[in-house]
Amino acid sequence: MKKNSYTPVDLNEGFVVAITIEAREGEENAVAALIAGLVAPTLAEPGVKLFIPYRSSTDPQLFFIYELYVDEDGWRAHQETGHFIAAIADLVPRAVRRERIPFVPYAAVS
Numbered sequence: 001m002k003k004n005s006y007t008p009v010d011l012n013e014g015f016v017v018a019i020t021i022e023a024r025e026g027e028e029n030a031v032a033a034l035i036a037g038l039v040a041p042t043l044a045e046p047g048v049k050l051f052i053p054y055r056s057s058t059d060p061q062l063f064f065i066y067e068l069y070v071d072e073d074g075w076r077a078h079q080e081t082g083h084f085i086a087a088i089a090d091l092v093p094r095a096v097r098r099e100r101i102p103f104v105p106y107a108a109v110s
Contacts, residue, residue: 002043005084006050012109014049015072019065020099027094028061034091041083042067047074061096075102 003010023031035053042051049068056062069075078084094099 002049006110010049011068012105013016014105015069017065017069017075018101018102019063019066019067020097021063021091022096022098023061023063024094024096025061031061031063031091031094033066034087034094035065038083038087041081043077045074045078048059048107049072072102080100 021031021035032055039053041047047070049070050066051068052066054064054066056064067075067078069078085094
C-alpha cells in the first residue's frame with residue numbers, strides 16, 4: 001500500500017525521473033488524457049512510490065511528470081508494463097518532444 005504522505009526524507013530516498021512532454025498543437029487534451037490514464041496503474045506497481053503529473057498553467061501543451069521509484073529497477077519494470085507501452089505508443093506521435101531525466105539523491109535531507 002502506498003503512503004498517504006511523505007516526509008522530505010522519504011522523498012529523498014529512491015530513484016527520481018523528471019519528464020517533460022510538449023504536446024503537438026491540437027493534441028494537448030489527448031496527451032492530458034493519456035497521462036491521466038497512467039496514474040492509477042502506475043501507482044499500483046510495487047516499485048513505484050509516486051507518480052504526479054502536472055500541466056502548465058501558462059502553456060496547456062506543456063506537461064511535467066514527477067516519478068519516484070523505489071530504485072532504478074522499479075523504473076525499468078515500469079517501462080515494461082502493458083499500460084506504459086500502450087500509452088507511449090499513443091503519446092509519442094502526439095508530442096513535439098518528450099524528455100526523461102533520471103536523478104538519484106546526492107545530499108542527505110533530514
